[in-house]
Amino acid sequence: MTAATPSLPRLFGFIAGSEGPWRIETIAAVVGEPVPGAARLHVVADPLAQLPVNASWSLRGITSNERYVEREEKTTLAAKQEGLGRPAATRAALIPIRKNAAWWALTQDERRAVFEAESQHIAIGLKYLPAVARRLHHCRDLGPSEPFDFITWFEYAPADSAAFEELVRALRASPEWQYVDREVDIRLALDPA
């Protein structure tokens, strides 16, 4: 037996309730059903299947391989982006989205064309680096009945709030967003109780 290779966490839970370092400021249903209100949020690695006591709801997602980014884009992104957890990044957005059946019936080349050639999804994100740090989580293949397909967690400094609004506005105006049939936008501030 060889020793197990230590691996980075891939599965993350976003647990809303009365506790957690992040204060929930707003919950807006952009398209479709909202999620229930809650006061605070924890982000945890390797969440238990069981919802903790005191939680009002939780979402789960898993980081995975890239689905659209090509090598040259990855190199450009990697050179500009910064990680989560920067001390000045005391604002966050938790944005779960679901795409419709028409999206999932597209082939890889068709999805890539909508994602980048038509919508400039990668190019738009790149414009806001390094100000906005993000982690994308996939949910659709966690099981057959997940409420969302993706969850993105963004972190930025208060001074970059206007830039972040520009970023989400640009993405929501893109052809890709015609395939989004549920989106909730949850804004948070780091405020350890």
Next chain:
Amino acid sequence: MTAATPSLPRLFGFIAGSEGPWRIETIAAVVGEPVPGAARLHVVADPLAQLPVNASWSLRGITSNERYVEREEKTTLAAKQEGLGRPAATRAALIPIRKNAAWWALTQDERRAVFEAESQHIAIGLKYLPAVARRLHHCRDLGPSEPFDFITWFEYAPADSAAFEELVRALRASPEWQYVDREVDIRLALDPA
């Protein structure tokens, strides 16, 4: 409230033990650890999280969107392929595989290049249609510690057994297979007890 849309099952379980319509003929470890021996196998839609009594092991996978196939390829495949459950298709193969970290670190364009330009994965599969029917299941994003990344279930008639051997031999000889670090090949015969 609108009525829920009935949806096709996406999550499948392969439950090995002393029961099930498929008799396990051989279990071969192609690369890496094998799975334990068992006599028979059930294929079930929407498996319970709990392993049934009498089961010796089970594997789970979820059908998902296509990761590499482009529109023209999909049209060609769709025109030639047949579904599972054909009365004459009394032989099956259950082949779980895992790919290594180098594969998952590749970008989309690099994985597509290895998959088709270098390895002709789609073209090889197409040669054996409609004789060999298949369903691909993804496992890697079901959770952070799945034993395999993919499970493919193949069905074919006894007269097509030699063709099936050619198919798996061609794929295993391809550059893509240099990224496979675990593969088990389980062969079965439909033999309702």
